[in-house]
Amino acid sequence: xxxxxxxxxxxxxxxxxxxxxxxxxxxxxxxxxxxxxxxxxxxxxxxxxxxxxxxxxxxxxxxxxxxxxxxxxxxxxxxxxxxxxxxxxxxxxxxxxxxxxxxxxxxxxxxxxxxxxxxxxxxxxxxxxxxxxxxxxxxxxxxxxxxxxxxxxxxxxxxxxxxxxxxxxxxxxxxxxxxxxxxxxxxxxxxxxxxxxxxxxxxxxxxxxxxxxxxxxxxxxxxxxx
Numbered sequence: 118x119x120x121x122x123x124x125x126x127x128x129x130x131x132x133x134x135x136x137x138x139x140x141x142x143x144x145x146x147x148x149x150x151x152x153x154x155x156x157x158x159x160x161x162x163x164x165x166x167x168x169x170x171x172x173x174x175x176x177x178x179x180x181x182x183x184x185x186x187x188x189x190x191x192x193x194x195x196x197x198x199x200x201x202x203x204x205x206x207x208x209x210x211x212x213x214x215x216x217x218x219x220x221x222x223x224x225x226x227x228x229x230x231x232x233x234x235x236x237x238x239x240x241x242x243x244x245x246x247x248x249x250x251x252x253x254x255x256x257x258x259x260x261x262x263x264x265x266x267x268x269x270x271x272x273x274x275x276x277x278x279x280x281x282x283x284x285x286x287x288x289x290x291x292x293x294x295x296x297x298x299x300x301x302x303x304x305x306x307x308x309x310x311x312x313x314x315x316x317x318x319x320x321x322x323x324x325x326x327x328x329x330x331x332x333x334x335x336x337x338x339x340x341x342x343x
Contacts, residue, residue, distance in 0.1 A: 141178040148172055153257060180254070186238075187245045192302050195245055200327060202242025205335055206233070207328035211319050214265050218272055218315070244278070244305065246326060248297040251304040253280035262288065266312060273312040278305070296321055 129136075144159065148167070151158050159167040167175075187202070189195045213231055220227045237255040244252050244261070262277040277291040285291060295309040298321050313321075322328045329335040 141175050142182055144175045145179040148175065149256065183241060187241045188250055188302075195250075195302055196326070199242060199246035200329070201338070202238070203246035203328065204242075205329050205332055206243060207246065207322045207326075208330055210263060211322065214263075214272070214274070214315055214318075217265055221267075240278075246322075246328070247276070248300070248302050248326070249294070249305040249308065250302050251306070252278065253305070256281040256283070258282045262291070265315065272315040274315055274318040275312045298325070 148158055157164075157166045158172065187195070187198060189198050213228075217228065237259065240255050240259060240261055241252070259280050259282065260278075262275075262279065264275040264277070266273045266275060275293045276296065277288070277293055279285050279288065279291055293310050293312060294305060295311050295313055296318070297303045297308060298313065298317060323330070329338070
């Protein structure tokens with residue numbers, strides 16, 4: 118047993134258990150930051166560092182916290198939480214793909230790549246909305262990659278997930294994940310490899326998953342008419 122002073126208000130003895138769960142995410146993130154910077158892991162004011170056992174426990178508690186936050190208690194809850202968490206990003210992706218298809222006809226505004234920056238929670242919300250569960254933990258610089266391919270005049274969408282770029286430095290080696298169309302929610306590793314058509318991609322997100330069509334629809338979600 119050792120003395121450990123975190124100075125985190127979330128870990129104060131008078132806080133509810135839910136506060137501790139949220140604190141685990143903060144501690145886990147701090148541990149990853151300090152590891153990347155080659156610092157003593159979560160050192161306190163007396164120079165004591167967190168033990169390997171407690172570090173592992175924090176990581177496991179964080180995963181449980183994330184499961185509740187992004188999976189909910191059932192598929193209905195996950196569907197709603199994923200939809201809200203993804204916001205209007207799906208419709209923006211779809212529109213950019215369709216604009217790229219249109220640019221092939223006009224020869225104008227041929228943008229080949231779009232970048233969106235966010236947090237691990239942004240990635241998790243998007244994967245949840247796509248219909249996945251039990252994905253790999255997202256480390257620093259993790260990314261979801263959506264590629265538009267043209268094959269014999271038809272357009273296809275490939276989805277890839279690089280959860281740890283320090284391990285997977287060559288994007289060409291990443292596997293593809295088919296969205297679980299008609300299968301509810303599945304563990305990500307159980308997804309089929311390959312691509313789906315752009316039409317299937319749009320129909321799945323906008324009709325099956327009820328992605329928000331615009332910012333106004335997102336802002337008005339949950340409001341009832343007086």
